[in-house]
Amino acid sequence: MAVRSDVSARSSQPLFSLDQRTVIAWVLFFCVAFLVVAPLIFMVAASFRPSATFPLERGEWTLANYPAVFQTSNTWAVIRNTVVYSFGTLLLAVPMALGLAFLTERTDVPARSLLYSMMFVPMVTPVFATALGWVLLAGPRAGAINEYIRFLFGIESRNGPFNIYTMQGMIVVTALGIVPSMWLLLVSVLRNMDPSLEEAGATAGASRWRVLRKVTLPLMLPGILAVVIYFGIAVMESFEIPLALGVTAGVQVLSTKIYFIITATDSNAFNYGTAATFGIFAALLGIAGISVYLWLIRRANKYTVVTGKAYRPKLVKLGNWRYLALGLIMLYMFVKVIMPFSMILYASFLDYYVPPIPGRFGQIPWTLDNYRLLFDYRFFGRSLVNTAIVVLSAASITMLLVTAVSWASVRIKTPITHITNTLTFLPLAIPGVIVTLAFFLMFLPTPLYGSLILIVIAFLARFLAYATRLMYSAQVQIHKELEEASLVSGIGNVSTLVHVNLRLLLPAFLNGWLYIVTHAAKDFTTPLLIATSGSLLVANVIYGRFEGGRFPVASAAMVALVLILVTVVFIGRKSIARSMRA
Amino acid sequence: MLKVENLEMEYSTDRGPVRAVRGVSFEVPAGHFFTLLGPSGCGKTTTMRCIAGLETPKKGKITIGSDVVYDSAARVVVPTHKRAVGMVFQSYAIWPHMSVYDNVSFPLLHGRNKIDKREAKERAMRALTLVQLDQLAQRPAPQLSGGQQQRVALARAIAYEPNLLLLDEPLSNLDAKLRDEMRAELKELVGRMHITTLYVTHDQVEALSMSDSVAVMHDGLIEQEGPPRDIYLRPTSMFAANFVGKMNILTGIVKAHEANGNSTVETAFGQLAVKLPEWASRSQRVLVVFRPETATLRIANGARPLGSIRLPLIASSFVGDSVEYMLDAGGKTIRVKGDPFTQLPDRCEVDLVVPPERCLIMQADQAPEAEASSAPV
Numbered sequence: 001m002a003v004r005s006d007v008s009a010r011s012s013q014p015l016f017s018l019d020q021r022t023v024i025a026w027v028l029f030f031c032v033a034f035l036v037v038a039p040l041i042f043m044v045a046a047s048f049r050p051s052a053t054f055p056l057e058r059g060e061w062t063l064a065n066y067p068a069v070f071q072t073s074n075t076w077a078v079i080r081n082t083v084v085y086s087f088g089t090l091l092l093a094v095p096m097a098l099g100l101a102f103l104t105e106r107t108d109v110p111a112r113s114l115l116y117s118m119m120f121v122p123m124v125t126p127v128f129a130t131a132l133g134w135v136l137l138a139g140p141r142a143g144a145i146n147e148y149i150r151f152l153f154g155i156e157s158r159n160g161p162f163n164i165y166t167m168q169g170m171i172v173v174t175a176l177g178i179v180p181s182m183w184l185l186l187v188s189v190l191r192n193m194d195p196s197l198e199e200a201g202a203t204a205g206a207s208r209w210r211v212l213r214k215v216t217l218p219l220m221l222p223g224i225l226a227v228v229i230y231f232g233i234a235v236m237e238s239f240e241i242p243l244a245l246g247v248t249a250g251v252q253v254l255s256t257k258i259y260f261i262i263t264a265t266d267s268n269a270f271n272y273g274t275a276a277t278f279g280i281f282a283a284l285l286g287i288a289g290i291s292v293y294l295w296l297i298r299r300a301n302k303y304t305v306v307t308g309k310a311y312r313p314k315l316v317k318l319g320n321w322r323y324l325a326l327g328l329i330m331l332y333m334f335v336k337v338i339m340p341f342s343m344i345l346y347a348s349f350l351d352y353y354v355p356p357i358p359g360r361f362g363q364i365p366w367t368l369d370n371y372r373l374l375f376d377y378r379f380f381g382r383s384l385v386n387t388a389i390v391v392l393s394a395a396s397i398t399m400l401l402v403t404a405v406s407w408a409s410v411r412i413k414t415p416i417t418h419i420t421n422t423l424t425f426l427p428l429a430i431p432g433v434i435v436t437l438a439f440f441l442m443f444l445p446t447p448l449y450g451s452l453i454l455i456v457i458a459f460l461a462r463f464l465a466y467a468t469r470l471m472y473s474a475q476v477q478i479h480k481e482l483e484e485a486s487l488v489s490g491i492g493n494v495s496t497l498v499h500v501n502l503r504l505l506l507p508a509f510l511n512g513w514l515y516i517v518t519h520a521a522k523d524f525t526t527p528l529l530i531a532t533s534g535s536l537l538v539a540n541v542i543y544g545r546f547e548g549g550r551f552p553v554a555s556a557a558m559v560a561l562v563l564i565l566v567t568v569v570f571i572g573r574k575s576i577a578r579s580m581r582a
Numbered sequence: 583m584l585k586v587e588n589l590e591m592e593y594s595t596d597r598g599p600v601r602a603v604r605g606v607s608f609e610v611p612a613g614h615f616f617t618l619l620g621p622s623g624c625g626k627t628t629t630m631r632c633i634a635g636l637e638t639p640k641k642g643k644i645t646i647g648s649d650v651v652y653d654s655a656a657r658v659v660v661p662t663h664k665r666a667v668g669m670v671f672q673s674y675a676i677w678p679h680m681s682v683y684d685n686v687s688f689p690l691l692h693g694r695n696k697i698d699k700r701e702a703k704e705r706a707m708r709a710l711t712l713v714q715l716d717q718l719a720q721r722p723a724p725q726l727s728g729g730q731q732q733r734v735a736l737a738r739a740i741a742y743e744p745n746l747l748l749l750d751e752p753l754s755n756l757d758a759k760l761r762d763e764m765r766a767e768l769k770e771l772v773g774r775m776h777i778t779t780l781y782v783t784h785d786q787v788e789a790l791s792m793s794d795s796v797a798v799m800h801d802g803l804i805e806q807e808g809p810p811r812d813i814y815l816r817p818t819s820m821f822a823a824n825f826v827g828k829m830n831i832l833t834g835i836v837k838a839h840e841a842n843g844n845s846t847v848e849t850a851f852g853q854l855a856v857k858l859p860e861w862a863s864r865s866q867r868v869l870v871v872f873r874p875e876t877a878t879l880r881i882a883n884g885a886r887p888l889g890s891i892r893l894p895l896i897a898s899s900f901v902g903d904s905v906e907y908m909l910d911a912g913g914k915t916i917r918v919k920g921d922p923f924t925q926l927p928d929r930c931e932v933d934l935v936v937p938p939e940r941c942l943i944m945q946a947d948q949a950p951e952a953e954a955s956s957a958p959v
Contacts, residue, residue: 017661018638484636485675487662488748489738490693496663499692503679 020493025416028405029423035461036426039438040283046276046441057445065273069281072274074252081246082253085170086236092175094228097182100329104183105190107316109325122180122336124569126522128539129558131244132546133340134173136347136555138164144343147355165249174241176336182231189223208316226296233289237282237431239525244546254282255433259529262440272441279434290429341562348556370556380541380557384564387521387537390452394459395516398467399509401460406471407501411480421472428465435461436529450532458526463516470515474508507580514572518565583612583778584633584746589642591628602628603639604802610778610795615769617781619789619813620799621825626782629799630748633780634669635662647745663694668739669748672755674731676723676738683719686710686738693742709741710734712771729760736768740775747772747779753788765791786826790814798822820944823871830877830916832870832891833946836862846889847943850912855889857938867946874917876940879907882931890935898928909934 050062069075103109104116122130137145140163149161163169201211239255246256261275318325347353351365374380402424409421427435439458443449448457478501486496502509520526527537538561545554591603603625610616618626631637633644635651638659644652646667651660677685686709690702697705710716713733718726726734732752739747752768753761769792772779783789789796790810797807798821806813806822817823820831834847836858845858847870854870862868879895886892893909893916905925909916909932918934926932 017659479673479675481671481673481675482677484634484662485669485671485677485735485738486689487636488634488665488667488669489689489742490663490666490695491689492663493661495692499688500677504677 021412022414024404025408025412025414025420028401028408029416029420031401032405032420032423032464035457035464036423039435039442039461040426040430042442043276043279043283043434043438046272047280049273051271051273062273065277068274069277074257078252078254078257081167081251082236084167085174085242085251085253086232088167088171089174089178089235090228090232092171093178093182093231096175096332097179097186098224100179100183100332101186101190103325103329105187107318107322107325109318109322109329111326115329118333119180119183120569121566122177122333123184124518124522124565125337125341125562126524126539126558126565127174127177127238127240128244128522128524128542128546129344129562130177130336130340131173131241132542132551132554132558133343134164134169135244135546136343136353136551137339138162138169140165142353142355144355144357147357151357151359165245167249167251170241170245170249170251173245174235174238176332177241178231178235179332179336182227185227185230186224189220189227222296222299226293229289229293229296233286233293233429233431236285236289237433239433239528243524243528243543254278255431255525258282258433258437262437262529272444275437276441279437283430283434286431286434287429290425344555344558347552348559350552353551367552370552371560373553374556374560380538380560383536383538383541384560386452386535387539390455390459390537391517391520394456394463394520395513397456398460398463398516399471399513402464402467402471402512403475403502403505403509405468406475407497409472410475411483421468424464424468426465427461432462432523432525433529436526440530449530450534452535454530455526455535455537458530459516459520459523462523462526463519467512467516470508470512471505474505478504507576510572510576510579514569514576517572518569521561521565521568583614583647584610584616584780585643585645586629586633587643587645589629589632589639589644591625591632591637591639601802603632605642606799606802606804608797608804608807610780612778613776614794615772615779615781615792617783617789617793617796618799619783619786619796619826621784624799625802626784626799627750630750630780630782633746634667634748635660635665666694666745667748668742668744668746670732670735670739670750670752672751674735674752674755676726676731676734678724680723681719682710682715682721682723682726682734683707685723685734686741689738689742695742705741706737709737712740712775713737728756729764732756732764736771740777745778747777749779749781751783754783754785768792786814790826798825800825817871817942820869820871823942823944828874828917830872830874830918831914832911832916834868834870836864836866836868839864845938849891851893852886852891853889854891854936854941855938856936856941856943859943861945862943869944869946870936871942871944872936872940874906875904875919877918877934877936879909879918879920879926879932879934881926882933886933887935889938890933892931892933895926895928895930895932898926900925907932 047065048061048063050060050064104112104119109115135143137143140146140159143162143164146160146162149155150157155161164173198211198215201215202208206214236253237255239259242251242253242256243259246252252260258275258278261278262272264271346356348370349366349368351367351369354360354364356364405417405420405424409417430438436458439454439461440449443454443457448454482504483496483500486500487493491499521538524539524543527539528543531537531540538557542554542557542561545551545557586609587607589603589606590601593600593602602623606625606629608616618629620626628637632639632642632652633646639652639654641654642652643650643654646665649660649665650656650658651665652658677688680688683706687702687706690697690705691699707716707719710719713736715730715733715737718730723731723734732755735752749768753764756764765788781789781792790813793810795808796810796813798805798813800821805819806817813822814826817826817829823829832849832851832854834849834854837846837848837853839845839858839862845856846853847856847858847868849870856870858868880887882892893911895907896910896915897908898920899906900922902922904922905920907918907920907926909918916934920926
């Protein structure tokens with residue numbers, strides 16, 4: 001068959017007139033620029049302003065913030081902590097995730113399909129929940145594990161032996177938390193490899209180990225490295241665990257440092273300049289990291305031989321070792337999900353926290369008050385409604401926007417749509433804390449500050465990159481002629497978009513929507529940074545109780561949040577599957 | 583019915599603008615089957631897409647029926663969905679989220695002239711019956727074979743009774759055998775409906791066997807336009823001659839030019855008896871062009887017969903319905919089709935004769951580009 005290259009090179013498009021398309025392209029450009037570029041401009045501006053000045057108001061400008069950042073007492077400690085924390089987490093998480101991915105994807109470990117669906121549970125639960133659970137498990141004094149060990153070995157001390165409020169504790173909890181997402185990406189790296197390449201090695205007489213070392217590993221290395229770097233950035237920018245554990249531990253990292261600068265209440269002279277300057281350094285680090293990531297992805301894609309042929313990798317037969325493998329996976333699930341959640345569940349039924357150890361069972365102050373409190377609208381209901389409003393609007397608006405952006409960049413190929421599409425990548429490089437900080441600086445002097453709208457906008461910016469990737473790849477797969485066939489048969493522009501294009505994008509749209517709903521609802525970073533008393537989300541309520549040491553109430557709220565999230569994801573996935581069949 | 587005047591179209595690419603269509607004019611009378619034939623990148627699909635309104639031309643005028651749908655001078659651009667055309671795409675563009683029936687009825691219910699459900703059903707089923715898919719109406723569209731999808735696309739395009747049917751290489755994605763079947767079926771169907779049809783293809787067999795009229799396009803221009811017979815037997819340009827079927831070319835000098843037909847051209851391999859056109863004069867360099875199936879070969883035996891040339895036979899291949907012989911004409915290969923029941927031995931000298939009226943004489947300056955073009959895929 002002749003392949004006509006002349007068709008793909010077309011720039012002129014039928015849907016909407018030329019003028020309408022130009023307008024669409026520019027509107028989308030301004031939307032994306034507002035979300036991505038404007039906050040950065042405010043942040044850069046803020047970094048050149050002295051204390052007690054808003055980023056763009058009239059007044060003096062200064063360079064003082066830059067040297068000041070390095071003269072404050074703990075800057076170098078913060079940088080060292082951030083580095084140790086990031087590398088430590090990767091060192092622990094990568095082998096776990098890689099092992100899990102290999103076991104579930106390339107071996108005949110029992111109950112594989114069950115494992116796949118089980119891995120989504122830790123993925124939709126808040127990182128903060130794991131932190132809360134582990135505080136209850138390994139808090140130095142009343143942590144259940146510590147109490148048990150002291151009880152079993154008759155240790156007199158009232159502390160230890162474990163202390164979750166340390167750098168090590170932060171690393172362990174963060175590593176446990178990122179493993180599921182890391183596993184998911186690594187599975188796709190492993191899956192994209194054509195097994196015939198390995199088979200070719202085997203036929204050439206190489207042993208299985210040799211094939212693994214000389215063929216499999218080199219082919220997958222760029223993909224794996226890209227995943228590692230991606231999560232390196234994610235950990236570097238992570239905020240929730242450093243806040244939950246690092247504050248008590250006295251371990252400050254970049255993200256918490258910024259948080260404490262902007263929430264500092266001790267002086268009336270706020271100084272956003274220093275925060276912004278820290279933010280710029282973090283953003284530069286992120287951009288550097290993401291550049292390496294993109295470079296690696298390009299290399300990885302060069303290696304992936306996409307034949308379009310459905311292939312199933314050959315499974316490694318583990319023999320009796322498969323039960324050990326299953327045991328290891330179960331151990332992970334136990335440590336990551338079952339242990340912390342049973343503790344949260346347990347604590348949620350207590351009046352005040354008492355560790356569940358023999359000898360004290362009689363003293364456990366069981367109560368349902370925490371759950372009754374959840375029905376108090378002013379305490380929990382309002383924040384739940386706020387959270388629902390924020391995540392539903394953030395998910396819907398983001399998906400509508402990125403659907404339009406993807407459509408434009410696939411179908412209206414002008415420099416403007418190209419720039420718009422590239423801009424959506426930027427939030428990937430800029431830590432969530434920094435994006436949120438930038439919006440905080442941008443909206444501080446406006447009435448929007450302290451409203452739910454600001455939180456929605458911040459979430460929009462944070463999920464823009466992920467959602468655009470998703471919708472772009474879905475849009476690329478929709479043949480242009482499907483739209484053209486509709487137009488030719490007399491169906492108008494809008495009808496065509498709705499009935500053909502959007503209808504075909506629906507599964508991807510719903511998937512992205514569900515992803516944003518769950519990830520925004522379980523996020524603590526953005527609400528903790530910019531929510532105010534008028535716009536509290538569930539995250540603020542939980543963190544507030546946690547910070548005040550009221551673990552039972554925090555636990556009950558967490559249980560409610562997790563249950564709602566799991567239910568939403570469960571129903572959501574079911575209905576997406578149904579919409580795909582229809 | 584369809585009138586295209588001085589159509590010009592440009593694309594902007596990374597390497598600057600590309601002039602895809604450089605001034606194309608043609609007219610298709612009502613009920614006619616008109617084909618744009620040419621290689622990839624010749625502008626044929628672009629011309630069709632301009633007619634459908636899927637591309638906006640740079641210049642020119644397009645009239646469908648009595649409606650001017652595009653006129654650069656009067657600044658008229660009628661959007662695609664308001665032009666009464668039906669189109670079958672190369673990819674068929676069957677909407678994968680709909681059943682066969684929904685694919686056909688969707689334009690009736692949501693298109694230009696919305697009609698009520700009952701009438702839409704009647705018309706959709708009529709169109710599906712016409713393409714013999716009425717039994718599969720409720721089947722999800724992705725579950726159809728290529729040939730069936732092609733017929734759904736056709737049913738969809740004719741269900742709302744457009745004034746003009748546009749077919750963009752509709753057979754190119756089918757396998758060879760199915761393509762032959764569908765070609766006959768398509769021609770029969772379109773003929774029965776008396777619908778004005780514009781067909782785009784790079785396949786000369788499709789073009790010649792289906793059309794009332796063929797326009798050979800090359801480099802954004804129409805090289806030759808006419809009935810299939812003329813296009814094949816009397817090509818006016820080297821490109822048309824070469825693109826539509828295989829051609830042999832020999833260079834020679836006019837030896838004799840006589841009104842009674844006893845004209846000859848002297849080639850490096852002997853004198854060929856030909857019929858010369860008016861413009862040819864004695865001693866002029868000309869090209870003698872003939873199709874492989876017009877020449878006959880005979881094993882050389884003694885003196886060369888008058889009006890024939892003698893060449894060595896270098897190879898032959900038996901292809902079933904004929905034998906293809908390759909002769910060496912001083913480095914250039916001359917192809918001749920022979921009777922499959924008599925095989926000439928390899929590596930012998932043969933005498934080649936072409937009936938004078940079946941030789942074409944062309945001016946020698948057309949030669950170089952003729953070499954480059956290849957047979958259609």
